[in-house]
Amino acid sequence: MFDIYLPIAELSVNLLVILGMGGAVGFLSGMFGVGGGFLMTPLLIFLGIPPAVAVGTEANQIVASSVSGALAQWRRGNVDVKMGTILLIGGIIGAVIGVQLVKVLREIGQVDLIISLSYVTFLGIIGTLMLIESVRAIRRVRTGGPVSMRRPGQHNWVHGLPLKMRFKHSKLYISAIPPLVLGAFVGVLAAIMGVGGGFIMVPAMIYLLRMPTNVVVGTSLFQIIFVTAAVTVLHSVTNQTVDVLLALILMIGGVIGAQFGARAGQHLKGEQLRALLALMVLAVCLRLLFDLVVQPDELFSLGPAFGGH
Amino acid sequence: MIWRGIPILMMTFWLLAGPLSAQEPTEQIESDISSRNIAIESNFTGQRIVIFGTIENSEHSEFETSLYDIVVAIRGPKETIVIRKKSRIAGIWINADAYTYANVPGYYAVLSTRPLGEVANRTVLNAYGLGFNSLNLRPLGPNAPVAAADGSLNTFRAAVVRIRQDDGLFSYKPEGVTFVGRNLFRATIDLPANVPVGQYATDVYLLRNGTVLSHNRSQLKIQKQGFERFVYSAAFDHPLLYGIAAVIIAIFAGLMASVMTRRD
Numbered sequence: 001m002f003d004i005y006l007p008i009a010e011l012s013v014n015l016l017v018i019l020g021m022g023g024a025v026g027f028l029s030g031m032f033g034v035g036g037g038f039l040m041t042p043l044l045i046f047l048g049i050p051p052a053v054a055v056g057t058e059a060n061q062i063v064a065s066s067v068s069g070a071l072a073q074w075r076r077g078n079v080d081v082k083m084g085t086i087l088l089i090g091g092i093i094g095a096v097i098g099v100q101l102v103k104v105l106r107e108i109g110q111v112d113l114i115i116s117l118s119y120v121t122f123l124g125i126i127g128t129l130m131l132i133e134s135v136r137a138i139r140r141v142r143t144g145g146p147v148s149m150r151r152p153g154q155h156n157w158v159h160g161l162p163l164k165m166r167f168k169h170s171k172l173y174i175s176a177i178p179p180l181v182l183g184a185f186v187g188v189l190a191a192i193m194g195v196g197g198g199f200i201m202v203p204a205m206i207y208l209l210r211m212p213t214n215v216v217v218g219t220s221l222f223q224i225i226f227v228t229a230a231v232t233v234l235h236s237v238t239n240q241t242v243d244v245l246l247a248l249i250l251m252i253g254g255v256i257g258a259q260f261g262a263r264a265g266q267h268l269k270g271e272q273l274r275a276l277l278a279l280m281v282l283a284v285c286l287r288l289l290f291d292l293v294v295q296p297d298e299l300f301s302l303g304p305a306f307g308g309h
Numbered sequence: 310m311i312w313r314g315i316p317i318l319m320m321t322f323w324l325l326a327g328p329l330s331a332q333e334p335t336e337q338i339e340s341d342i343s344s345r346n347i348a349i350e351s352n353f354t355g356q357r358i359v360i361f362g363t364i365e366n367s368e369h370s371e372f373e374t375s376l377y378d379i380v381v382a383i384r385g386p387k388e389t390i391v392i393r394k395k396s397r398i399a400g401i402w403i404n405a406d407a408y409t410y411a412n413v414p415g416y417y418a419v420l421s422t423r424p425l426g427e428v429a430n431r432t433v434l435n436a437y438g439l440g441f442n443s444l445n446l447r448p449l450g451p452n453a454p455v456a457a458a459d460g461s462l463n464t465f466r467a468a469v470v471r472i473r474q475d476d477g478l479f480s481y482k483p484e485g486v487t488f489v490g491r492n493l494f495r496a497t498i499d500l501p502a503n504v505p506v507g508q509y510a511t512d513v514y515l516l517r518n519g520t521v522l523s524h525n526r527s528q529l530k531i532q533k534q535g536f537e538r539f540v541y542s543a544a545f546d547h548p549l550l551y552g553i554a555a556v557i558i559a560i561f562a563g564l565m566a567s568v569m570t571r572r573d
Contacts, residue, residue, distance in 0.1 A: 005353045005502065007533065007540040012354045012502035060555050067563025068570065109393050109404045117401075229556045236552030240544050244555050245351070245536075251559065255566040292401040298475075299402075300468035305389040305409050 008243035009053045015249065017047070022061075022253020029065065029254070030261025031268070032277050033217070035224065037062050037195035038126075040250065042119055042284050049246070051115045052106060055194030056241035057250070059231040062196045064251045065258070066224040073218030080169035080215045084222040086176050087183035087201075091227035094187020099234040102192060106239065107306045113292075118193050120289045126199050127281035134274035141271060170211045170219075178209060183223065190231045196224040336377070337365040338515040338523040345527070347500070348534035355502045360420075360511055361495040362525065369491045378421065378428045378516040379486045380439055381496045383529070385416025385478075386507030389449075392469050408448035408465050415505035416478050417444070420485030420496045429519040437514060437521060441470045441481065477501035506531050 002015040021043055029036035037058050044054035073079055105111035161175035182204050186197035201220045205211045211219070236242045265273065340362025347356055360381050368376055389411045396405035421428055425440045435443045446466050473479035478501065486496040509529035515522045533541050543551045 003352070003354045003502075005349060005351050005537060007537045008544055010503060060559055063556055063559035064562040064566070067560050068567040071564070071567045072570070109391060109407060113401075113403055225560075229559075232556050232559070233549070233552035236544065236555060237548045240548060242544070242552065242555050244540060244544075244551075244558065247555065248558065248562070251562040255562065255569070258566070259570065295397070296395060296402055298472065299395045300465070300472060301393050301395070301404070302469065302472050303391050303393065305391045 004245070004249075006049075006243050006246050008240065009049050009057075009246060011048065013047065013049075013246075018246065018249045019253040021047075022250040023257035024253075026065070026254035026257025027261035027264070028257075028277070028280070030258035030263075031265035032261075032273060033265070034277070035062055035065060035196040035198045036254070038119070038123060038193070038199060039280070039284060041115075041194040042288060044246075045115075046287070050241075051112045052102060052239060052241045053243055053246075055102070055115060055192065056232070056235035056239060057243045057247045058194035059190060059228045059235065060242050060244070060247040061250045061254060062194075062228040063225060063232060064247075065254055066196055066221045066228065068255070068258075070218065070221035070225055073221055076218070078215050078218030079222045080167055080211070080219045081222070082165075083167045083170055083172075083179060083209075083211070083215075084219045086165070086179040087186075087219070088223040088226040090180035090183025090185075091187035091190070091223055092230045093180075094184035094189075095191045095227055095230045095234055096187075097184070098188040098191025099231065099238050101188070102235070102241075103238050109303060115192060116288050116292055118189070120285055120292065122189070122193070122200070123281050123285035123288070127278050127285055130274055130278035130281065134271050134278055137271040138275065170209075170215055172209070172211065174209065182208065183227075187227050187231075190224075190227050191234070194231075196221075196228055198224060336367055336515060336517070336522050338379070338513055338525045339363050339365060340511075340513040340525045340527060342511055342527050342529055345529055347529070347531045349504075349506065349531065349537055350533075350535050351537055353502060353537070355504070356500050357497060358500060358529070359495055359497050360513065360527075361493070362513055363494070364492040364515060367492040376517055377522075378423065379494050379496075380419065380421040380425070380428060380437075380514045380516065381486055381498075382420075382437075382439055382512045382514070383416065383418040383498065384414045384438075384510050384512070385505055385531075386414070386509070387412045388415050388505070389413070390469070392465055392472075394465070394468070406461075406465075408462075410446055410469060411449055413446060413469065413473075414444070415507065416500075416509065417441075417473070418480045418482075418498050420482045420498060422484070422486045422488075422494075424483040425481075428516055429521075433516075433519060433521065437512075437524075439514070441479065444470075446470075476503060478503070478505075500531075504531060506533055 003012045004015045005012045025036040025040045025043065028039065040061070041054050041058045044058065045051050070079065102111055105114050161177050163176045164173060165176045166173050186201050189195060189197050189200065198220050202216055205216045205220065206213060232242055340360060343359040364377060389409060390413050391407055391409050393404040393407040395402040398405065419425070419439055425434055434440050438444065446469060448462065470479055486494055488494050509531060511527045511529055513525045532538065
């Protein structure tokens with residue numbers, strides 16, 4: 001009854017299921033303050049959406065969620081525009097490389113594998129690190145020990161690089177190379193995985209670039225808007241894998257879910273929230289790994305032939 | 310002189326043809342489809358079509374109604390596909406061997422009054438392309454002959470048919486055509502939601518004792534309509550504009566969300 005035909009994915013899905021998924025992931029992203037792309041893309045793949053379409057469409061959805069997030073940060077003055085611009089220049093270069101990579105991988109029939117492998121790798125690492133960190137934090141709170149975070153040192157190898165620039169908002173005087181490279185790396189991930197890349201960007205900004213924590217989230221969201229917008233346009237042009245109808249349904253679900261999630265998040269403790277998120281990340285990782293390792297029922301797969309006219 | 314000759318010529322033809330057709334009336338098949346145009350819109354979840362028709366000059370009597378066999382074949386637009394087989398490499402299942410097949414029908418359904426093997430022999434079925442075994446599936450490319458030698462080609466060919474069947478795009482209903490009257494028949498087929506768009510041909514064959522007596526073709530067009538068509542053609546014909554529009558929609562949605570958040 002609520003089935004809806006997706007014009008680009010070329011299959012019929014239940015509208016309520018997609019809305020619900022958008023809402024659930026939106027709820028989590030509102031609660032944890034994360035983008036949610038790294039959960040939504042695998043969920044879309046589990047639902048039967050072709051992985052390349054899931055990635056392209058999810059990038060489109062992240063534009064919407066990061067616009068509203070970045071706007072809220074902007075009002076509080078938490079965006080370092082100069083740093084964000086350097087990051088997004090790198091990000092767009094990375095997006096161009098990533099989209100071409102997806103094109104080549106589609107032609108040789110390995111795109112599904114690389115998307116899954118990227119997810120298993122990154123979700124595994126991030127999930128494990130988050131779990132360790134949050135369990136430690138919970139233990140510290142229980143034993144009543146000091147809740148002091150390890151202060152990052154004043155100088156590291158990043159400060160020895162050339163092309164130094166002054167970032168007033170972040171109170172930094174560092175080389176432009178690390179943010180460019182970081183931006184490019186996250187841009188490639190955005191194009192291949194359909195994620196904003198905040199889960200890489202935020203820790204890297206804190207520990208690698210030594211940016212003050214108050215501007216980290218705003219600046220990350222600021223550059224995510226532009227990078228995911230670039231990824232959306234590039235995937236549309238190169239691979240025709242952006243399904244606007246699917247993206248729109250996800251956006252509606254996501255917006256509603258995020259409202260409730262943000263409220264629910266205020267009543268929960270940070271460490272337990274992070275532990276919960278870590279467990280979910282690891283569950284998605286294991287599910288993807290399972291599909292790669294266990295012998296599939298059908299060893300053969302059909303796909304369209306590219307360029308063979 | 311010439312004008313006077315024509316009636317005589319016509320008489321001759323009538324005399325020649327008349328007695329012959331009286332002895333052996335040739336059976337003809339007439340058929341049509343319930344819908345010649347199918348529109349894929351946002352509520353499309355597949356569609357049922359009915360192919361129906363009648364046998365002209367039938368020799369079916371009240372008591373004998375199984376002289377003829379009818380086979381219906383629905384063929385979708387041909388496409389070039391790649392089939393890949395996964396192998397275990399370093400502990401994970403990776404696409405390894407691949408073959409490209411040209412001219413694979415995007416949709417292929419065969420319905421008959423009884424199993425094809427009983428309707429006609431292999432030669433006849435192959436000549437008319439009836440049944441999965443009669444599909445001309447041969448791989449393209451330089452690695453194809455090597456595969457043919459070791460016999461693995463058959464497993465690839467079988468996999469193409471099997472996957473298409475699992476997707477609902479290939480089907481075979483050996484009792485899918487039924488007589489509803491002495492000479493009136495009908496066949497029902499459910500097109501799935503993932504049916505490819507394009508020009509389809511619906512062929513109806515009339516057979517008796519393993520030989521095709523008559524053949525009738527109707528065209529069927531499946532196309533995206535309305536919003537679905539608009540989105541699809543925008544994505545493939547104007548991809549840059551499509552991408553920019555997708556971003557603008559997303560930005561607008563984000564701004565809307567942010568307005569909603571601010572209110573409370």
